[in-house]
Amino acid sequence: MTGEKASRSILQCPKCGFKVTERLPPARGPKQCGCVACGETLKAQTCCVFCEFGSEPCRANRSQ
Known part of the structure; x- marks a missing residue:
């Protein structure tokens, strides 16, 4: 899923x-x-965890 049709994002723990x-x-x-597998806290330095660790950006950043 990409673009405007995506309603889900796959978050991946960097650890x-x-x-x-x-x-x-x-x-x-x-x-x-928090990662449910290892307990690592995913902290976004940019917009949010979806934009930084997800397969799809948040809806606020779709047009950027």
Whole structure:
């Protein structure tokens, strides 16, 4: 899924590589979340965890 049709994003932990599919929020996503596999806290330095660690950016950054 890409572009405007994507409603989910696959987040991947940079530490252990664990992947989880999450529904994209209606606007900007959270700045941090925890990996359920290893406990690492994923902290976005840019917009949100979807833009930094996800297969699809958040809806707020779709047009950029």
